[in-house]
Amino acid sequence: MDKIPARLVLYFLSWSGFLVSFMMRNDMNFALVAMISNGNSTQNQSNYGSQTVLGGGSDDRISMVKSVIISSFYWCYVLSQVAGGVATELFGTKCVFGWSQLATAICSILMPLAAQLHYIAVIVLRSIQGFASGLTWPAMYAIVGYWIPLTERSRFMSSFQGFSIGIGLTYPLCGFILSEFGWPYVFYTTGTLGLGWCLMWYLLAFNTPREHPRIAEEELNYIELNIRREVYHAAKVKVPWLQIFKSLPAWAIAITTFGRIFVHYIFIVNGPTFMGNVLKFNFETNGFLSGMPFVCSYISSVFFCFLADKFVMYKVLNLTNVRKLFTALSQIIPGLLIYCIGYIDNVHILLTVWFIAVIFITASYAGAMANIIDLAPNYGHSAAVLAFCQTIHMSASFISPLTAGFLVTREDSIDQWRRVFEVSAIISILTYAVYQIFGTAEIQSWNKELPTHDDTDEGKIFSKPKEDLDKNFRPT
Numbered sequence: 001m002d003k004i005p006a007r008l009v010l011y012f013l014s015w016s017g018f019l020v021s022f023m024m025r026n027d028m029n030f031a032l033v034a035m036i037s038n039g040n041s042t043q044n045q046s047n048y049g050s051q052t053v054l055g056g057g058s059d060d061r062i063s064m065v066k067s068v069i070i071s072s073f074y075w076c077y078v079l080s081q082v083a084g085g086v087a088t089e090l091f092g093t094k095c096v097f098g099w100s101q102l103a104t105a106i107c108s109i110l111m112p113l114a115a116q117l118h119y120i121a122v123i124v125l126r127s128i129q130g131f132a133s134g135l136t137w138p139a140m141y142a143i144v145g146y147w148i149p150l151t152e153r154s155r156f157m158s159s160f161q162g163f164s165i166g167i168g169l170t171y172p173l174c175g176f177i178l179s180e181f182g183w184p185y186v187f188y189t190t191g192t193l194g195l196g197w198c199l200m201w202y203l204l205a206f207n208t209p210r211e212h213p214r215i216a217e218e219e220l221n222y223i224e225l226n227i228r229r230e231v232y233h234a235a236k237v238k239v240p241w242l243q244i245f246k247s248l249p250a251w252a253i254a255i256t257t258f259g260r261i262f263v264h265y266i267f268i269v270n271g272p273t274f275m276g277n278v279l280k281f282n283f284e285t286n287g288f289l290s291g292m293p294f295v296c297s298y299i300s301s302v303f304f305c306f307l308a309d310k311f312v313m314y315k316v317l318n319l320t321n322v323r324k325l326f327t328a329l330s331q332i333i334p335g336l337l338i339y340c341i342g343y344i345d346n347v348h349i350l351l352t353v354w355f356i357a358v359i360f361i362t363a364s365y366a367g368a369m370a371n372i373i374d375l376a377p378n379y380g381h382s383a384a385v386l387a388f389c390q391t392i393h394m395s396a397s398f399i400s401p402l403t404a405g406f407l408v409t410r411e412d413s414i415d416q417w418r419r420v421f422e423v424s425a426i427i428s429i430l431t432y433a434v435y436q437i438f439g440t441a442e443i444q445s446w447n448k449e450l451p452t453h454d455d456t457d458e459g460k461i462f463s464k465p466k467e468d469l470d471k472n473f474r475p476t
Contacts, residue, residue, distance in 0.1 A: 080134030085387030105194025259431025327367030
């Protein structure tokens with residue numbers, strides 16, 4: 001591993017971690033088709049008969065159980081955001097991210113057993129998964145400020161788009177497992193992948209470059225010289241929650257990202273329903289077309305983040321305007337395109353517009369999502385800002401599907417779907433307007449008070465070898 005840059009290893013761990021996390025999150029959407037069925041189901045259920053799982057019963061009861069199981073994940077997911085920021089400040093990213101993934105994986109493996117007991121047991125496990133998954137985002141944001149120089153930060157943020165690959169892979173993988181082996185193996189597969197990832201994380205992840213036993217001295221010095229100095233020299237202080245709560249730039253990020261997630265979840269949650277009932281695609285075609293935009297969106301996120309880093313490096317725009325430009329690309333363009341979808345009659349043109357809209361949404365990772373670390377790059381503070389923003393904007397993850405469900409009572413009615421697309425477009429564009437007015441990439445005054453250091457002494461410190469660096473720098 002000595003010849004592989006430690007930052008590249010961290011990128012892979014972040015990318016694969018979010019990929020596995022979203023596979024464990026979305027497997028339930030597919031398995032429920034088999035878990036909630038009547039006694040006439042002909043699908044391969046292995047040793048788990050459909051009558052003994054989540055049962056049959058009336059359509060109203062089945063619909064109620066299904067909606068509660070799906071939503072239970074997101075209720076707890078939203079509630080755990082602040083907890084993730086606090087836990088990361090106390091225990092560090094390696095501990096919080098690793099244990100949260102482990103808890104989610106164990107719950108996945110236990111899901112078939114819980115389903116045999118009672119659907120309430122499934123709801124409990126899904127709630128635990130939601131709470132644990134909510135810890136991952138603040139935890140990973142916190143480590144970026146210590147490892148990734150400003151000119152590389154947007155590119156590193158593309159690693160968070162591993163979740164797009166996770167969504168894209170889950171569609172075909174779960175479909176294959178359901179048809180060949182039965183629904184329990186969906187959870188065994190995703191849970192086992194999660195456990196394997198946890199082992200890799202335990203062996204390869206470290207909270208700071210100075211804790212890494214195999215990092216090359218060249219890379220360590222490069223990181224130390226390019227990471228903002230306040231990250232290393234700031235004294236340990238409590239997270240300024242009140243100042244974060246009163247920060248207009250933090251609110252701007254939260255509000256604009258609410259709009260972006262609202263639109264994104266229309267594609268993620270309601271997209272397959274629209275394609276199946278309005279466009280009349282069969283299951284196989286629907287699954288492929290539902291998953292492919294998210295695979296492509298990972299590639300687009302890498303491109304957008306690379307482009308943003310170049311804009312910063314060559315000073316094409318100042319950092320604030322770079323963040324606003326890419327946030328606009330992630331909300332204005334998808335907002336306009338999703339509005340148009342309801343009025344396009346040609347299926348090929350409609351799908352092209354659909355793909356482009358999903359792809360442009362990922363520009364946010366070079367915009368508002370990266371802006372969180374700009375405001376508060378210090379370890380723990382960026383996690384706290386993310387936790388604050390996520391608590392607000394992730395509410396869109398269940399408000400968006402609920403809004404679509406309220407507006408669409410006949411799933412084959414294009415007129416009703418137009419109302420969903422119109423509302424989504426308005427929310428996306430109006431929430432961006434808030435960010436355009438109040439957004440900034442300036443480090444906030446509450447980030448941390450910096451101790452005074454002599455520049456000459458600091459130069460001497462940075463010129464010392466790794467062993468001496470360990471004595472001079474102690475992570476907070």
